[in-house]
Amino acid sequence: MLAIQLEAESFEPLQALAEWHQWLAAELGLRPAAESHFLGRVRPSGAHDALLTALELEHYPGMTETCIASLAAAAAGRHGATAVLVRHRIGLVLPGDAIVLVAVAADRRGPAQRCCQELLEALKHEAPFWKREWSQGVGRWITGNTPL
Amino acid sequence: MAVSADPASPxxxxxxxxxxxxxxWSEQLVELAATAKGANPAGPTPEQLWRQLGLQPATPPAGVRVAINQQFAAWDAxxxxxxxxxxxxxxxxx
Structure with missing residues (x-):
């Protein structure tokens, strides 16, 4: 069971999780016994320690959504997870705001945790997003990901 | 930009x-150059289009990837x- 959504505006992660829990309960009756969550937020400073005004996230409309769904389905299948939630921001994101929320529900903690970590890394390297840091009116494209 | 006279293969x-x-520029229709098609009977490749369009550097950088019809693909597809x-x-x- 996949719930994938790109967010053009800021979103509240706890509210997103609550909505997902309601959906799972409606679909499954009982929610799975284990969940693992990852929430990523924008750092206050960029790659060169300059204070960020915002982080811009560009994506490839259509391909990005399909790619996330494919990565989520593959990870869930490999780990036997029951359900996956991905909310990912696009557009301008302010420091401190949520960029990405990944949640995985499974019957046990091991599959939930492993699936969540694997899917997050896959999103960072395989889903077509591009980040641009904005600082003092200057934008700079990011060419890699922060260390794990 | 870098458009050939063959309108059958945009x-x-x-x-x-x-x-x-x-x-x-963000997108454009490109007609496949006869030289590019001739180099590969099965059809021109993304690498040939990269050169036809004059994208820089002339050899695609290692970190740049290709998608065809919104699926990741090889440079020689x-x-x-x-x-x-x-x-x-x-x-x-x-």
Whole structure:
């Protein structure tokens, strides 16, 4: 069971999780016994320690959504997870705001945790997003990901 | 830009992020050059289109990836008329 959504505006992660829990309960009756969550937020400073005004996230409309769904389905299948939630921001994101929320529900903690970590890394390297840091009116494209 | 006289084989080429800003365009219909088609009987490749369009550097950088019809593809994949080809700079999601 996949719930994938790109967010053009800021979103509240706890509210997103609550909505997902309601959906799972409606679909499954009982929610799975284990969940693992990852929430990523924008750092206050960029790659060169300059204070960020915002982080811009560009994506490839259509391909990005399909790619996330494919990565989520593959990870869930490999780990036997029951359900996956991905909310990912696009557009301008302010420091401190949520960029990405990944949640995985499974019957046990091991599959939930492993699936969540694997899917997050896959999103960072395989889903077509591009980040641009904005600082003092200057934008700079990011060419890699922060260390794990 | 870099358009041949063969209207039967247009490919929609899309650029994103830093590649788009380096070239000044985001998408265009490109007719496949006869020289590119002749180099590969099965159809021109993304690498040949990269050169036909004059994208820089002339040899595609290692971090740049290719998508055909919104699926990741190889640089030596064969293109056919109507394909959507995208050159993707290094990805940084999550």
């Amino acid at each position: 490919v929609q080429v899309r650029l994103f992020a830093s590649l788009r800003e380096a070239t000044g 064969s293109l056919v008329a109507g394909d959507e080809l995208a050159f993707l700079p290094p990805i940084s999601g999550g």
